Amino acid sequence: MSTTRLEYRDPKVPKAVCVYTIAQESRYLIVENVPNLGVSNELLERFGQFGHIEEHRILDEHASSSEYTDVYWIKYDTIKSSRIAKRKLDDKPFFTNLLRVSYAPEYExxxxxxxxxxxxxxxxxxxxxxxxxxxxxxxxxxxxxxxxTVYIGPIQRRPEEKKPTNHTPIINKKRRRI
Structure with a gap:
């Protein structure tokens, strides 16, 4: 947490900012912490919202695969689709487990x-x-x-304009104070 930030601006939950380079991003995703309940169709339906999935499979040999959770390997057609899917579905609940989505450039x-x-x-x-x-x-x-060219200033009368003739001439009279 920052020591110079005002207390009311400090977030209640600290967020880690992670920046990916082009070499680290990939159209291949690894989805961990998927419950082993036969929900692969629902998972693919959810990931299919963000782009066309070319291939997918369950990784039984992955290190985080266990008796109760599965790990899925998903291949999108574009990097843009995988980027959106990772951003939208990482750390989101899926059948009582939080999904962990990561890029898999090692499969490229x-x-x-x-x-x-x-x-x-x-x-x-x-x-x-x-x-x-x-x-x-x-x-x-x-x-x-x-x-x-537009003149901006006080209105000037043109010489061809004539003053109205129906008003009475003003005579210099001294004003009196009351």
């Missing part, structure tokens, strides 16, 4: 890793080019805008 092939880095490079180039194009387009549209 060399081609998977190459494609992952290539996709990331393309997405970065697209984002940079789209923001640059948007900035240039905005600059062009603002420079093409024709601005008219």
């Amino acid at each position: 092939t060399f081609d998977d890793t190459r494609m992952k880095f290539q996709d990331r490079l393309e997405s970065i180039h697209f984002k940079l080019s789209s923001t640059t194009h948007a900035y240039i387009k905005k600059r062009r549209s603002s420079s093409n805008y024709k601005q008219e």
